[in-house]
Amino acid sequence: MAARQLTQEEMSKGYKVCPCGKYAHAFRASALDRLPKGYLGELCQECGLLMIAIDKLEESK
Numbered sequence: 014m015a016a017r018q019l020t021q022e023e024m025s026k027g028y029k030v031c032p033c034g035k036y037a038h039a040f041r042a043s044a045l046d047r048l049p050k051g052y053l054g055e056l057c058q059e060c061g062l063l064m065i066a067i068d069k070l071e072e073s074k
């Protein structure tokens with residue numbers, strides 16, 4: 014797996030799912046805008062990084 018390369022799907026969604034598959038790192042404002050107000054992400058226990066839960070990113074379509 015290439016670490017840095019983003020797939021087209023990731024580019025269009027605006028986030029990249031982290032290796033554990035539960036969280037994602039959002040790199041686009043459009044993805045962040047979909048988050049509930051006041052939600053700043055959470056710590057992924059497996060990766061030890063601040064991530065956003067995927068459910069939150071996909072919740073409001």
Ligand SMILES: [Zn+2]
Nearest residue numbers: 031033057060
């Ligand atoms: Zn993770």
